[in-house]
Amino acid sequence: MKKLVVVFWLMFTGILLAADGDVLQPVANPQPILQNLQQEMSSLKSVYLDFTQERQLKLFSAPLRSEGVMLINEPDQIRWETTAPFQSILLASHKSVAQFEQNDGKWEKLKLGFPQMLRRVMDQMVLMNQGKLDALTGDFTITVATNHNLAVMTLVPKDENIRAILSSLEVRMPPDFSATREVVMHEPGGDLTRIVFTRERRNVVFPAATFDQTKPLEIAVVRAAVGDAP
Amino acid sequence: MHRNFFILLLVGFLAGCATNELPPTVNLPPSPQPFPVDALVTQRAVLTVRGRQFTMNGYVARSATGGLRLIMTENFGGVLADVLVKPDGRVFVLQVKPPFRKAWVERFVAADLKCVFAGATEADCPVRVLSPTHFVIKRRQYELDLRTVEVKPGVQPPEMFEEPQGGKP
Numbered sequence: 001m002k003k004l005v006v007v008f009w010l011m012f013t014g015i016l017l018a019a020d021g022d023v024l025q026p027v028a029n030p031q032p033i034l035q036n037l038q039q040e041m042s043s044l045k046s047v048y049l050d051f052t053q054e055r056q057l058k059l060f061s062a063p064l065r066s067e068g069v070m071l072i073n074e075p076d077q078i079r080w081e082t083t084a085p086f087q088s089i090l091l092a093s094h095k096s097v098a099q100f101e102q103n104d105g106k107w108e109k110l111k112l113g114f115p116q117m118l119r120r121v122m123d124q125m126v127l128m129n130q131g132k133l134d135a136l137t138g139d140f141t142i143t144v145a146t147n148h149n150l151a152v153m154t155l156v157p158k159d160e161n162i163r164a165i166l167s168s169l170e171v172r173m174p175p176d177f178s179a180t181r182e183v184v185m186h187e188p189g190g191d192l193t194r195i196v197f198t199r200e201r202r203n204v205v206f207p208a209a210t211f212d213q214t215k216p217l218e219i220a221v222v223r224a225a226v227g228d229a230p
Numbered sequence: 231m232h233r234n235f236f237i238l239l240l241v242g243f244l245a246g247c248a249t250n251e252l253p254p255t256v257n258l259p260p261s262p263q264p265f266p267v268d269a270l271v272t273q274r275a276v277l278t279v280r281g282r283q284f285t286m287n288g289y290v291a292r293s294a295t296g297g298l299r300l301i302m303t304e305n306f307g308g309v310l311a312d313v314l315v316k317p318d319g320r321v322f323v324l325q326v327k328p329p330f331r332k333a334w335v336e337r338f339v340a341a342d343l344k345c346v347f348a349g350a351t352e353a354d355c356p357v358r359v360l361s362p363t364h365f366v367i368k369r370r371q372y373e374l375d376l377r378t379v380e381v382k383p384g385v386q387p388p389e390m391f392e393e394p395q396g397g398k399p
Contacts, residue, residue: 055307059299059390064272064289085379086274088285088305101276101285113282165308185307193307 022147030144033151034137037177046073048201048226054194063194069219077211078122081219091213092122098213107216140169151175164188201226264362265347265381267294272380278373286310288376292347297391300343302330311335314393315343322393342367342374 027033049070054063068082076094081087087102097119100107112118139162140155153171157163165187172182185193204226209217265271273288291299296317302310312325313335321340323332330339345355346365358366363378 053307055303057301057309059301059312059387060270060289060291061387085272086287086377088274090305099283099285101274110276110283110285111278111281113279113284191309 022149024145024147024150024152027144027146030142030153033144033153033177034142040177045203046206047071048199048204048206048222049197050199052196052198054196055191056194057191058189069223071206071210071222073206073211079211079216080122083219089216090118090122091211091216092119093211093213095119096213097122100216109214146175149174151177264378265292266383268292268383268385270382270384270386271347271378272382274377274379276375278375279371290343290347291386291390293386293388293391295391296348298343298347299386299390300339302339311339313340313343314391315340315348316391316393319344320393324394338369338371346376 047070051068051070053066053068055065056063065085066082067084068080070081071077071079078090078092080090082089089098089100089107091098091100097112097115099110099112099118101110102108139159140157143154143156145152145154151173153173155169155171157166157168167186167188170182170184170186172184181197183195187193207217207222207225209215210222269292271288271290271292273290275286275288277284277286285305287303287305289301289303291297298313298315300311300313300315302313304310308327309325310327311323311330314322314324316322321336323335323340326332326335341354342357345357345367356368358368360366365376367374367376
């Protein structure tokens, strides 16, 4: 479960994938970069992101793909929605969490097992989005490498038990840390999960009920409201 | 810490199931097979244990020779179980992670896999086919709601169906 916390932390770090023609050079002291990143994130009031998740298992010749959106709104609201190949919504605030699955065209609210655990994970995701990166250095050894077009932050878990599940995380961003675009999670056996963020809207005003844990607004309506209709 | 907590809770749920028996299920005739003989099938599952629900994804590779390979993942992609079913019905649990246990995967996951994808070979198949893409498996310990969300026809790599070295299920 720590893995999930980490993954979500990294999804909020405001990063953009750029073409990397040059060789990446390690940065001797990543602290100024991390502080810069933290400063960038602290001014973020809300964010809308489309994502594509690719699960690359050595066993399968092609990656297993899913798509969705992630929305975050101050002070503590988050919505993680998978839109393909199935439909599922996770909603959380500091106090509660809810999950919906689509059942024959209708949304069905689940009676979640372990809601407190999920709420805690998502709560930490929001905190990270608010720029509280300090916790990362306690849990990870962080290195940064850059070239003219790209900066890659690599996080290696300090906990041996976590490393047994997750070898490292790579966060790819432009040199100015302006937007999140790609996170890669490497596993010990060589499998990996790549989350690519394709569209981003910052400091948007979400319609009412976007984060409603009883009847969340349809994502198409949210998309239209934030100017991101496909 | 979180993972351990999750494991403890799920173990608690399942242990409780053993003593709180639900009404017996009815074995239905084998379901029609809506899947191509060679295919990769993606399914979304909602597992209900003692009234609490958990979501998972299943990726099932199927071969014309009757082999089945299931990769089961949690919501965010982490592998929970990797199971191979040989054409002769032998089961190999190639990977299992908490909160699942090898014994559960052998007993329940492999059985459910056979029910849905090779129904004719299983004696105990408490599966209801609600539509060609929607199955419900109800056992004493749990209920599994399965929806097929994607089918990619095509021959899967043969190594997916090879039993591990040593050959012991």
